[in-house]
Amino acid sequence: MSNWILVADTSRARIFQAEKAASPIEEIRTLAFPEARLHEGDLTTDRGGRGHDPGPGGHGMEGEHGAKQDNAERFAALVCETLESARLAGDFRRLYIIAAPAFLGLLRKQLSAPLRQLVASEVDKNLTAQPPEAIRKQLPDFL
Numbered sequence: 001m002s003n004w005i006l007v008a009d010t011s012r013a014r015i016f017q018a019e020k021a022a023s024p025i026e027e028i029r030t031l032a033f034p035e036a037r038l039h040e041g042d043l044t045t046d047r048g049g050r051g052h053d054p055g056p057g058g059h060g061m062e063g064e065h066g067a068k069q070d071n072a073e074r075f076a077a078l079v080c081e082t083l084e085s086a087r088l089a090g091d092f093r094r095l096y097i098i099a100a101p102a103f104l105g106l107l108r109k110q111l112s113a114p115l116r117q118l119v120a121s122e123v124d125k126n127l128t129a130q131p132p133e134a135i136r137k138q139l140p141d142f143l
Contacts, residue, residue, distance in 0.1 A: 003120070003143040004092040006083065007135055008107070009100040009128045010072040013079045016132060017092070021142040025132050031082060033075040076106035080115070087115050095119050096139055100126035 005016040005025055011033050016025040086092060095115070099107055101124040111119070123138050 001090065001093040003094045003096065004083075004086070005096045005098065005135065005139065005143075006079070006107075007098045007127050007130075008079060008103055009126050010068075010075060010103050012128045013075075013082075014128060015082075016135065018143045025136050025139075027132060029082070031075075031079060033071065033078070072103060073106055076103065076110045080107060080110035080112070084112055084115055087118060092118070094143065096121050096123075096143065098123040098125060098127050098135065098138055100124075100128075 002017040002019050003021075005018065007014045007016065013031040013033075014027055015029040015031075017028050018025050083095065095118045097104065097107065097119060099122075103126075104122060104124050108116075120143070121140065125138065127135050127138065
């Protein structure tokens with residue numbers, strides 16, 4: 001059973017595996033979420049209304065979270081569902097997570113307790129565009 005490395009941000013997740021503790025990593029899966037790259041205005045069909053305030057000026061009626069945040073949360077859930085399925089299938093022994101800081105927080109919220117127990121370490125960096133060699137340097141020598 002190999003160790004898996006998740007490298008993710010709000011629009012892409014790459015899953016690598018290392019067969020042996022000191023071996024190079026090999027990409028085995030990629031999940032894409034292109035909606036995350038759209039601008040906030042492109043994600044919503046119309047703007048929030050304006051509030052009527054007895055004082056000067058109005059205020060926007062946007063929700064607590066914008067569409068980009070909602071999409072990031074949906075993608076984090078999708079990534080965690082993929083990892084959970086692999087965990088249940090016994091595809092990996094340990095999991096290393098390298099993710100953009102804000103997305104790492106979303107992933108933490110979505111990880112099941114059994115999956116969380118398999119997380120060996122976390123790195124809060126966005127390395128999704130980096131080659132495997134650069135990603136491997138961010139991991140312990142022996143996985």
